[in-house]
Amino acid sequence: MNHSSLSEEQQNTLAQFRSISNTNISDSDIIVFLGRNNWDLELSLIDYYQVYPSRQTFLNHYTERINNSSMNGNSNRPNTPNIFNRIWNFAGYQALSDSENGGTSNMPGAFISEQTVHPSKLYKLINNSAYYVMFILILPLVFLFAIFKALIYFVVNKLFPVVSKLVGLDNNSSSRTYYARKNLTNPTERSRRFIYEFDEFINNKPLVDIQQQLPPPTEYIAVNDSSLMEIQRPNFLECSYTNALYKVKKECSWLMIYLQSDHHEDKATFINEILLNKQFLKFLQEKQIYIWGGNLKESESFQIADTFSVNKFPFLGLLTLTVDQIPTSTGSNTSSPTLSLVSKIQGVPYKYFNPQNMTLNINKVINKFNRTYERQNPTLVSLRTEHEQRERERNLRLEQDLAYQRSLENDRRREQERLRLIQQHEEEERRSREAEEKAARNQEQKLKWLYWRYQNLRPEPDMKKDDKKSFARVAIRLNNEKRISRLFYKDCKIEEIFAFVECITNDIPNSINSEDSFIKPKDYNHIYKFRLMSMLPKEELKLSYDEEICNNKLVYPNGNLIMIEPEDDE
Known part of the structure; x- marks a missing residue:
């Protein structure tokens, strides 16, 4: 890959790699480290330090060796006088300097030394002699x-x-390859890894037309549907053994377990002759038998082998629900169904091999499992029927409970709505009643105020006795088209005109008894809801409790007003 074809982020990663490692290798070599670690800087540095040891680690190693040699008298160097101690330390220092410069400076990616120091002949002699001894x-x-x-x-x-087979102490143990792997705690991941390793062992690959449908590469890719693979194999369950048992017990079905050891010599024969046989796969498909696989290197598989007392591998076992008849004094009772191992094959069944061509007669293997299937399946069918009946009854009860709960919820909702409407109606009646009472109180207070205000109106001036300049003549057209005219003293307030119009409109002069005496109601402020407009000029007479009539040109000395109610404004 050319340096110019790298993206900006990749160029930054390349620069960080060179800055951190302080290496002198070429950019193409650094790109190799980064490329095979998916451009992860941390993983690439770890990979680089595994290939090229760092200077600091090498320096610390020899420094510790010299310090230990100087502190312990029974170390690698002999007990010698001080002069020989100084010679030994000087030789060790030269060896350290040589290891730093001559030993690693020529390696690709090593640190560049600051000075060149060659080991002494005395150090070489002592060092070689120690190795021989x-x-x-x-x-x-x-x-x-x-x-x-x-x-x-x-x-x-x-x-x-x-x-020896279990722990791998066989003759082929020396050829085993030990590798570090991540300890997967997720049962699904362990099952997926088993399927992945199984496909890798039989050299199985996905079909070409589904390559685009597969997820991006991860640590383990397992295609569980064997119809999508080049080689047909059993569809192993991607779950833990406990989940497989739960699934089989819940569905009242069959389960076949397969256990293998990577270091068993019969593993390939067992897989090719039995597990990959088309007749065996057809048997599993027709009988609707689930299959779960495990490897002995996993603790779960080892515990399963110990539970079923397996002494040969590979192992193939058939599990199903069984019941026992328990005799009692009143007859026999049926025990609760339990999962049991009803048939098994341990190791390669050489007794089923044809002695002429040494090929496995798969029909004998299938007949072994089929006999067990035909013997136990009626019991399993009755258990499945009972289970389905119980499930139907349980679902029916659940539906009835849900319907009952929905009915209760509807009744509760209707009752809440009825109570809400009653409360709303009562609240509206209460508000209406309070509004009527308040309106009645206001009307009573207003009437008392009008009586009081009418009694306190200043009498109308006498045209014969009073000076004409001492009063104003005001003509008013009421809202009922009735026209009235009245004289007001010029020192009266503008509010006097409004009070007179209010009293005339409410017919106070005809309903009041002149002999009665009225007082102003407490906590009542009267509001004039009408307006008075002047005809010429067309202008509104503003209500005022302070302005005198003589100071307003609309009513003094003469005024012509029109009463306007609020609805007239609209």
Whole structure:
């Protein structure tokens, strides 16, 4: 990949890699590290330090070695006088400097040294002599350990062959490849990994036409539908063994479990002759048998093998629900159904092989499981029928309970609506009653105020006795088209005209008794709801409790007013 074809983010990652590692390798080599780690800077640095040891780690190693040599008298160097101690330390320092510069500076990606120091001849002599002495002392111990190990392997393989198969102490154990893997705690992930490794073992791949439908690459990709694979295989359940048992017990169906060991010599034969056989796959499909697989390297599979006392691998077992007849004094009772192992195959069944061509007669294997199936299936069918009947009854009760709850909820809602309407009606009646009472009180207060105000109107001036300039003549057209005219003293307030119109409109002069005496009601403020307009000029007479009539040109010395009610404004 060219440096110019990298994106801006990739170029920044490349620069950070070189800045952190302080390496002198080319950009193309750094791009190789970043590319195979999906451009993850942290993983790429870890990968780089695994390939090229860092200078600091190398320096700390030799520094610790020199310090330990100087502190312990019985260390790798002999007890010598001070002059020889100084020679030893000087030789060690030169060796350290040489390891830093000459030993690693020529390696790709190593740190550049600041100075070049060559080891002394004395250090080389002492160092080589120490290696020879250690080799002569350790070599006999190595031979003794190898002989003891071979003896233990021989005894275990001859006396306990099953143990050697389980723990991998067979002859092929030396060819095993140990690798670090992530400990998956999710049962679904463990099942998916088993399916992935199974497909990898049989070299199974998805069909070409579904490659675009697969998810992006992850640690383990397992296609559970065997119809989408090149090689037809059993459809293993992607769940834990406990979940598989729960599924089978809930559906009253069959379950076949398959256990294998990666280091068993019959694994390939068992898979090719039985699990991948088309007749066996057709048997599983026709009988609707679930299958679950596990590897002995997982603790769950090992516990299953211990539960069923498996002594040979690979192992194939058929599980279903069974009932027992328990005799009692009154007859026999049927126990509750339990999942039991009703048929199994441990290891490769060589007794089913054809002696002529040494091929497995798959019909015998299928007949073994089919006989068990035909014997146990009637009981399972009756249990499934009872279970379905119980489920129907339970669903019916559930539906009835739900319908009853809905009916109760509807009744409760209707009752709440009825109570709400009653409360609303009562609230409206209460408000209407309060409004009527308030209106009646206001009307009574208003009437008392009008009586009081009419009695307190200043008498009309006498035209013969009073000076004409001391009063004003005001003509008013009421809302009933009636015209009235009255004289007002010029020192009266404008409010006097409004009070007179209010009293005349409410017919107070005809309903009041002149002999009665009225007082002003407390806590009552009268509001004049009408307006008085002047004809010429057309202008409104503003209500005022302070302005005198003589100061308003609309009514003094003469005025012509029109009474306007609020509805007239609209």
